[in-house]
Amino acid sequence: MELRHLRYFVAVAxxxxxxxxxxxxxxxxxPSLSRQIRDLEDQVGVPLLTRSARGVELTAAGRAFLDHARxxxxxxxxAAEAARRAALPARQMFAxxxxxxxxxxxxPRALQLLRDELQGIDVTVSSYYSPDVADALARGKLDLGFLRAEPGYDLEYRVVNRERLVVLMPSDHPLTARESIRPADLAGEPFVMASNKARVLHDVIERYLRDNKVEVTPEHxxxxxAMAMSLVASTRGIALMPEYANNLLPWSVVSRPLEGEAPTVDLVVGYSGANSSPILKLFLSRLDELAPS
Structure with missing residues (x-):
């Protein structure tokens, strides 16, 4: 079994x-791809895909194989990224x-934790969707990430903040007259829902609506x-989003707190347990200093 077999299988899946x-x-x-998939199935010993007029679907064996292939x-x-880093000059890097x-x-808080080492290291900063941060950590392209605790990755997570969810709405929406929004106020409103790609947030919102017996029909x-705020403004919908949205709101969108005990979503720092970076080790040893004020 060769790496190309795994890459081909993951692409098809x-x-x-x-x-x-x-x-x-x-x-x-x-035809070449089909042959490679047949070769892989021959080596595994069981069918991994079923073929139909609609395309291909994973068998139970294929679903189990997919996680391990990824x-x-x-x-x-x-491993390749670690080798490339090892070949670089002695100056340490921290991504x-x-x-x-x-x-x-x-x-700013992360850099403050590294204040004593900044003169001797090169720090790179990237921003992505949370699952993409997790993927980059798993692939060794990042040393540390601030993200949601994404399932399905071989990563360590430590909670640094619990963010309350707030209600986003158009700035001229009738509900802006309220100081806080009751769960029942959400019923019947055009609802902008976190998608399955934002799985952690999606599950928190879904659980909150279910626990409060609020039925919504997600329209988007x-x-x-950024997409949530754009749709709230353009479709006059309502969304539940983490409170850090308050730092980024355009004039056309406002937020209101939820009445009562608002649901929360964890922000974590994530890292690979196999990462031996001394800068990462130092950062984690000072993590208690990172707590929000």
Whole structure:
């Protein structure tokens, strides 16, 4: 079994189509890709995909194989990244990643923790969607990330903040007259829902609505805060989002707290337990100093 077999299988599983995977992800011919998948199934000893007129679907064995295939590819990429870093000059590097928008609050605090070492290290900063931060950590492209506790990655997570959810609405919405929003006020409003890509936030919102017996019909799914604010403004919808949204609101969108005990979503720092960076070790030893004021 070769790495290309794993890459080909993951591409087919993620696109749901041999043709799309061949043409848009792998840049190979569809017959060649089909042969590679058959070779992989022969080596594994069980069917991994079922083929139909609609495309391809994973078998139970294929679903189990997919998680391990992704992990194996991530570990290979992490090993290559570690080798590339080891070949660099002696000056140490430290790569930070943030759930987009969180760097406004947490980057100054993170750099303060490294204040004594900043003259001797190169710090890089990136921002992505939370699952992309987790993926970059797993692949060794980031040393530390501020993100949600994304499932399915071989990472360590430590909570640094619990953010209350707030209600986002158009600035001229009738509910802006209220100082706080009751759960029942959400019923019947056009609702902008966190999508499955923002799985951690999606599950918190879904649980809050269910516990309060509020039925909404999500009209739009979003995977990031910027998209949520745009849709709230343009469709006159309502959204539940973490309170750090207050730092980024345009004039056309306002927020109100939820009445009673608001749900919270954890912000964590994530890192790979296999990362031996001394800067990471130092950062984690000072993590208690990072707590929000």
């Amino acid at each position: 993620e696109t749901g189509s041999l043709t799309v995977a061949a043409e848009q992800r792998l840049y190979t011919s569809q 992990l194996a590819l991530a570990q290979v990429e992490a 930070l990643g943030f759930l987009t928008g969180q760097e406004m609050t947490w980057l 799914g979003v995977d990031n805060l």
